[in-house]
Amino acid sequence: MIPSPRRSPAPLLRPSPVLRLLVGRSLAALATALIPTTLTLAVIRSGSAGDLGLVLSSELVPMLLLLPVAGVAADRLVPHRLLLTADLVRAAGQLGIAAELLFGPGRIAVLAALAAVTGTAVAFGAPAVRTLVAATVPGDQRLQLNSRIGVAQGLAQIAGPAAAGGLMLAVGAGWSSLLTAVLYAVAAASLIGLRPNRDTAPATGDRATFTTELRAGWAETRRHPWFLANVLGHGVWHLGAGVLLTLGPLIAHDRLGGDGAWVVIAQVGSIGLVAGLWAAGRLPIRRPLVGVAVGAAAYGLPLAALGFTLPTAVVTAAYCLGMIGLGVLSPLWETTLQNRIPHEALGRVGAFDSLISFASRPLGLAVAAPIASIVGTAAPLLVMAAAVTAANLAILLLPDVRTPTPTEPTPTPATTPA
Template sequence: MTRRLLWGRGLSALATALIPTTLTLAVLRIPGQGSGGLGVVLACELVPLLVFLPVGGVLADRLRPERVILLADLVRCLAQVAIGAELIAGSGRLAVLAVLSAVSGVAIAFGLPAVPRLVAAVVPASDRLRVNARIGVVTSVSGVAAPALAGGMAMAVGPGWAAALTGLLFAGSALTLGGIRTPAASTESRNEAKRFGRELAEGWREVRVRPWFLRSVLGHGVWHFTAGLFLTLGPLTAVGRLGGEGAWVLVAQAGTAGLVLGVLLAPRLPIRRPIVVVQVAAALYALPLAALAVPLPAWAVAGAYFAAMCGLGVLSPLWETVVAQEIPEGALGRVRSLDQLISFAARPFGLAVAVPLAGLTGAAGLLLAAGALVAAANLAAIVRTPAAPLPAEPRRRSPAPGPRA
């Protein structure tokens, strides 16, 4: 079951990571379309995603999570195949790409909150940190490999075929994750007759009675916002003041290495207060922001970014595990949809306002303020956090000693 879960999440992560590069290259090839057209297409996916995430959270708690994921990934498969057919046929109409991107955004909103429920339903509590760490490794590798794969295919055979491959991967994800069967305790809710508004309010009530969760989520939202600032101003600073494009490549590669290392370390660390570790890890993002503000030499910025992304690698599987442990499974989809909503909204906002804000305050001042904000918001969330340790993995029994000679 765990292997099937890892394969399904890996296929879905790779397919999701292929989309931005494929769409970017496809739109830029349309005559008369540039960054404006690309912004429209990307916004058409993001806006429905944000609008329908709360709805997806309710459905994730009401229905079998594997059924929700099956339907969502099949819709994403059809949307990507249609985008591929549009591009291969040579039409490349911006309106068609925008509509299909909006369909994908809705499908993501329905499928995303169901994933934590699926993991919680099929993975024992004692194994979740290890499984979440493995999922994190697969997701990280996919995020690194996908742009190169999409770019290579676009150059060799065109972005339409890259979109078709993405659709095929979503089909594999749908069949893999959709074929998992959750136990009887995780089947459809007995309270299906409840109105949508009431179920949504009950999910919010689960958040209100856990102030530590809301404080942490808001701190993570600040992290995503400052990440948007860094990822926009970082390349500009690297090219202008740190030695060119190679300096930014060094920083980005250091971040990738740190992320993978952190994910691998997470299940091996002796962690007694997981939320404290999560929030300190998020606060580490102040390091690259401050290093870029000075700016320090490229190798120093790369080292700071390595440390911050290593913290993120530890944070991600820990957070997934702790939330699944502390939130009732029947409310997990609704509660996590709030978490995902804040995260998905904050980073694009940071990307959008980075340059205008830097023009008003100066890049150095903005980056220093962002570093102070992300550290303060996440360290403040440590107050009154749950002290319950993570469930220990069961010890494997040693083989019985054989007869002595």
């Protein structure tokens, strides 16, 4: 009797790259959402408003300064390794904050230094996510993945502050930072073993200098009028968001029924954002950049509603519609960049977009109150409503905006390595 051949053991089921990216970026989004509330509550308990400003700005400033460098790194290096390193650095920074809050006096200088470490890692992680999705996921699957990542980020923005506040009240801010470090570490672990497609892997030959690659990235940026026009429009709505988030609570407190009115407005807006993110991957949108322009222009609705001090129900509905527009915008924009910008320049080009976005909103937050103290709250809100609407709807005049987006970009001489 001939013995039957031994069967080889069944291969272990491994999560798909799409699932691993979704889970890892969702955990990283939740970790990121925990940080501001944790730091704010921790510093307020032992410091002053000036101390809080120092700690929060210590995270923001490195992001702004290092984004161009991070864009070059995202194009030079293997994206999943760069993102894995960024997640581990963020985990280490949050672990240091946890140790300082659990075992130390919560020294402001130490917290500021560790916040700067986190901000540096955020700067390098932001463009790496975009390049990793483009290098790992086929073009026809990117919109769905970007939409799901966006939904996870939206839910994290809702749950993160509440979770951080609950942990702060129950066991202390140090444990919230420790949880944040664990989430970043697990997010990093989800990237182990990911491999980009061979045709999108960074070139390994002789490289140009950093400044040469940075100039090449700017040349590629200028080659796309649709990109520059959208970045300008996004900068305007981020500026408007800073104005709205500063003056909106003041108007709600004085004229719309008190602080509770703003809580309702903000929560309904958060629901609208998640709904828009969810819908973006399911709507039959053949011209994504048209959806991006209309979605950004919709943010003019809540600005105008608050500027005219309309009833609370109208302001709430307008803010919900504006946030739905932003929810639809985000996945469409990410997918458009991944499908239109050559892979070898995506990190550098995307970094310019992130730089404008990160810089504009803090500017709006900073100037809204001083301007309102001089001219009142209506004028800055109505000016920004008109600017947001006009800057984004004007983008529809560009021919490239009205054409369908391909699923893969075409390399150009401006971005092909020498």
